[in-house]
Amino acid sequence: MEIKKGIAVSPGVSIGKSLIVDSEDYRIPRREIEPSQRVGEIQRVRNAFQEAIEELTSLERGQDEATGGHIKDIFAVHLRFLRDRSLRRRVTDSVQTESVTAEYAVSTVLREIASHFETNVKDTYISERAADIYDIERRLLRRLLGTKREDILHLKEEVIVVARQLSPTQTAGFNRDYVKGIASDAGGRTSHAAIVARSLGIPAVVALEDLTEVVRTNDRVIIDGNRGIVIVNPDEETIHQYEAYSREFVALEHKLDAIREKPATTRDGVRIRLLGNIEFPDESSLVLEKGGEGVGLYRTEFLYLNRSTEPVEQEQYEAYAEVARVFKNKPVVIRTFDLGADKYTQNQRPTPEPNPFLGLRSIRFCLQNLTMFKTQLRAILRASVLGQIKIMFPLITSIQELMQAKMIVHDVMEDLDEENIRYNRSIEIGAMIETPSAALTASTLARDADFFSIGTNDLTQYTLAVDRGNELVSPLYSAADPAVLRLIRMIIQDANKAKIDVSVCGETASEPEYVMLLLGMGIRTLSLTSPMIPEIKQVIRSVKIEDCNHLTRTVLAMNSERQISSYLRTAARKILPEAF
Amino acid sequence: MRPAMQFVDTANRFHSDIIVSNGQTDADGKSIMQMSMLAATCGTCLHLRAEGSDADQALQALRELVEVRMFGEPPP
Numbered sequence: 001m002e003i004k005k006g007i008a009v010s011p012g013v014s015i016g017k018s019l020i021v022d023s024e025d026y027r028i029p030r031r032e033i034e035p036s037q038r039v040g041e042i043q044r045v046r047n048a049f050q051e052a053i054e055e056l057t058s059l060e061r062g063q064d065e066a067t068g069g070h071i072k073d074i075f076a077v078h079l080r081f082l083r084d085r086s087l088r089r090r091v092t093d094s095v096q097t098e099s100v101t102a103e104y105a106v107s108t109v110l111r112e113i114a115s116h117f118e119t120n121v122k123d124t125y126i127s128e129r130a131a132d133i134y135d136i137e138r139r140l141l142r143r144l145l146g147t148k149r150e151d152i153l154h155l156k157e158e159v160i161v162v163a164r165q166l167s168p169t170q171t172a173g174f175n176r177d178y179v180k181g182i183a184s185d186a187g188g189r190t191s192h193a194a195i196v197a198r199s200l201g202i203p204a205v206v207a208l209e210d211l212t213e214v215v216r217t218n219d220r221v222i223i224d225g226n227r228g229i230v231i232v233n234p235d236e237e238t239i240h241q242y243e244a245y246s247r248e249f250v251a252l253e254h255k256l257d258a259i260r261e262k263p264a265t266t267r268d269g270v271r272i273r274l275l276g277n278i279e280f281p282d283e284s285s286l287v288l289e290k291g292g293e294g295v296g297l298y299r300t301e302f303l304y305l306n307r308s309t310e311p312v313e314q315e316q317y318e319a320y321a322e323v324a325r326v327f328k329n330k331p332v333v334i335r336t337f338d339l340g341a342d343k344y345t346q347n348q349r350p351t352p353e354p355n356p357f358l359g360l361r362s363i364r365f366c367l368q369n370l371t372m373f374k375t376q377l378r379a380i381l382r383a384s385v386l387g388q389i390k391i392m393f394p395l396i397t398s399i400q401e402l403m404q405a406k407m408i409v410h411d412v413m414e415d416l417d418e419e420n421i422r423y424n425r426s427i428e429i430g431a432m433i434e435t436p437s438a439a440l441t442a443s444t445l446a447r448d449a450d451f452f453s454i455g456t457n458d459l460t461q462y463t464l465a466v467d468r469g470n471e472l473v474s475p476l477y478s479a480a481d482p483a484v485l486r487l488i489r490m491i492i493q494d495a496n497k498a499k500i501d502v503s504v505c506g507e508t509a510s511e512p513e514y515v516m517l518l519l520g521m522g523i524r525t526l527s528l529t530s531p532m533i534p535e536i537k538q539v540i541r542s543v544k545i546e547d548c549n550h551l552t553r554t555v556l557a558m559n560s561e562r563q564i565s566s567y568l569r570t571a572a573r574k575i576l577p578e579a580f
Numbered sequence: 581m582r583p584a585m586q587f588v589d590t591a592n593r594f595h596s597d598i599i600v601s602n603g604q605t606d607a608d609g610k611s612i613m614q615m616s617m618l619a620a621t622c623g624t625c626l627h628l629r630a631e632g633s634d635a636d637q638a639l640q641a642l643r644e645l646v647e648v649r650m651f652g653e654p655p656p
Binding site: 073077084086087116 | 582588
């Protein structure tokens with residue numbers, strides 16, 4: 001049994017047999033085996049050679065001498081390699097002496113031979129034979145890995161897909177009846193695996209680093225998409241635990257599904273608006289399905305990431321228009337490009353910034369790349385006639401930045417006027433409040449913003465000076481820190497004084513233990529990842545604002561993060577015991 | 581690759597061990613992997629050695645293939 005920790009990107013629990021999906025060029029990772037397993041692995045090598053010989057023989061026979069003579073020759077050479085005893089011995093010796101898997105031995109030995117051809121042989125005719133060796137390697141690996149890549153399209157039983165990284169082509173062929181979970185070595189919340197899993201409603205965990213080195217096709221695996229855990233070859237006890245946990249989770253989901261149609265209203269009648277956070281246009285339907293009343297945060301970076309060319313205006317327009325059409329008169333808050341601190345933009349720079357999170361990112365990046373920024377604003381404005389689109393600027397740190405960004409919006413509006421292109425003239429423009437400076441000057445910003453959205457993730461990181469991705473300091477990262485909570489309260493109070501809307505779109509909005517506190521501080525709109533909407537609605541429907549206010553007064557009088565966290569958790573557990 | 585294939589096929593008709601040397605490396609004349617890694621291009625001088633009951637016949641057949649029939653390919 002092996003437990004791997006990654007990032008949970010789609011909730012749920014699945015137990016099942018794994019199916020390794022690799023790109024054919026993928027290098028087989030080194031995986032050591034127990035000495036007792038060597039005999040079995042050597043037998044697997046022999047079987048793979050034997051099966052490959054049979055496969056090739058029938059392929060060769062199928063080739064017509066006249067038209068396929070050349071191919072027949074190639075197959076004839078491949079066959080002789082497969083029958084070559086000294087080649088086979090080299091592979092089995094590798095299994096024996098290095099205690100590695102059959103796949104790894106086949107791959108390394110054949111690649112050694114191929115690279116010998118490529119590097120040591122001057123004669124181009126012979127050096128080009130390396131391609132033959134790679135072909136033989138792939139043929140053997142297909143036997144050993146058991147499943148051909150195309151098999152993902154022809155699944156006949158339930159599997160959990162395990163991959164280094166999933167390509168769009170691979171994920172496009174998923175059959176939702178059979179794929180019960182996804183786990184990948186690479187990836188983040190915006191990876192294809194994550195998006196597909198969320199849209200299919202199956203659990204997924206990504207960023208597992210070396211999972212494909214640990215798991216083999218047909219190994220039993222558990223995917224815990226709630227906690228971001230994958231367990232390979234679990235023992236009986238763990239399976240029983242997870243089966244029970246899975247049943248509870250499904251029961252909870254069903255129960256929550258039942259409240260989808262009901263409003264998010266507290267027991268004392270206060271209406272709360274729940275919106276969804278999305279990254280891709282096709283997530284829109286999930287927001288509605290889960291009971292979301294609009295989109296509170298539409299991240300647009302996907303248009304830039306994972307590609308090599310700049311997205312043109314029309315492409316952006318379509319991405320915004322698609323969402324606007326789905327939500328019609330429900331709000332859709334489009335956040336302008338939050339680029340700069342990501343790998344993509346850093347790699348594009350002549351020299352990477354020493355400290356990207358304090359560097360040229362988000363609105364600063366846009367203000368220095370006006371062509372890009374204006375193209376996006378044009379696309380958003382053009383789409384604004386189709387629904388209730390609002391514009392939100394990320395990482396505002398001062399009033400000058402907000403004014404400057406708004407001025408550019410007006411420039412773009414003038415351009416559109418000249419071209420007689422329609423747009424919503426009274427489009428709302430808001431600021432994301434996610435830096436201490438913005439929080440502290442919220443009363444000033446509120447005069448020039450139509451709404452605020454509190455980004456608790458960055459606000460926490462910048463307030464506490466903690467990089468949550470750095471495991472040496474990540475325990476210090478907590479939105480329940482009194483410093484963060486006081487800033488949040490300040491933002492809400494200033495927004496209320498200026499009579500502008502204020503919502504929370506950071507992760508705290510999707511954490512049940514924070515709901516009472518946020519309501520108590522005066523929040524009436526939450527924007528969160530759509531799978532969590534039913535659970536948060538359940539919490540809202542179980543509380544009274546009066547109680548939230550009381551809890552908030554108590555919490556704001558506390559001085560330690562630990563005390564606050566545990567107080568919040570206890571309070572939430574009383575309301576929704578299943579969620580904890 | 582075709583000449584290597586013909587050479588190996590011929591060598592495999594005999595019981596004897598056949599060792600092919602290019603002066604630096606020895607290769608098993610029955611192994612296509614070793615023979616092709618020897619990378620004997622046109623004009624390379626190879627030494628053949630056979631050990632076993634049918635050694636003479638083996639050498640004769642291989643000589644015939646390489647020197648007389650020239651692998652059935654026209655000379656460059």
